[in-house]
Amino acid sequence: MNREKEKTILVAEDETPVSQVLKACLNEAGYRVEQAFDGEEALGKFSVFNPALVILGTTLPGMDGCQVLQEIRKRSSCPVIMLTASGRLEEKLTGLNQGADDCIAKPFATEEVVARVNAVLRRPAHIFTGDIRQYGSLRVDLQAHTVYLHGVELSFIPRDLSLLLFLARYPNRTFTRKQLIEEVWGLDYAGSERAVDLAVKRIRKALRNWPVSEGELKTLRGLGYQLSVHEQK
Helix, strand or coil: CCCCCCCEEEEECCCHHHHHHHHHHHHHCCCEEEEECCHHHHHHHHHHHCCCEEEEECCCCCCCHHHHHHHHHHHCCCCEEEEECCCCHHHHHHHHHCCCCEEEECCCCHHHHHHHHHHHHHCCCCCCCCCEEEECCEEEECCCCEEEECCEECCCCHHHHHHHHHHHHCCCCCECHHHHHHHHHCCCCCCCCHHHHHHHHHHHHHCCCCCCCCEEEEEECCCEEEEEECCCC
């Protein structure tokens, strides 16, 4: 048993047998596991234990999994793996678009769960050294992982924030979708490159009040994306 990790994982799942299986396989992999069986309990234990990762069922009583995920994203960029009741694409996309880092469908193999947990936790939250970039009214702190526009902090789901921070570190440099997937999503990401387009769309919405005279998140047709900066301080 690998006890080097000693990281706490919160399993929020209302089916007791499923929760117990998850706890057993994660304990065997060297993780400490806290369990919750409804949405309110999940948020309470999230606040108390500050887990390294959350496995979140979609069908929790009270607050469902998507509502719990929304509340977690207001507080933290903690990785979340959604446990869906089926393998339907729509259900997976709903979780991913609301800020989940990965999705696993029931029934699952315990080996897959452990592998996905390990893969998500291997991803660096951000790959930057301490630095602050000021592009006109847009201020990006690569160390604190914060973005301010006109002095107001902007809120992003974790992957969108990671993408913006990466592009801000290399202004006026163009990256293909494949490059961005590898740098931000990770080499183990098996989804569509369209995830980049969706993230860019959300980031542009958040930056809609950034004057184009200072910069913009630009699409270069056939090439990729860049944070095009016109004014640097």
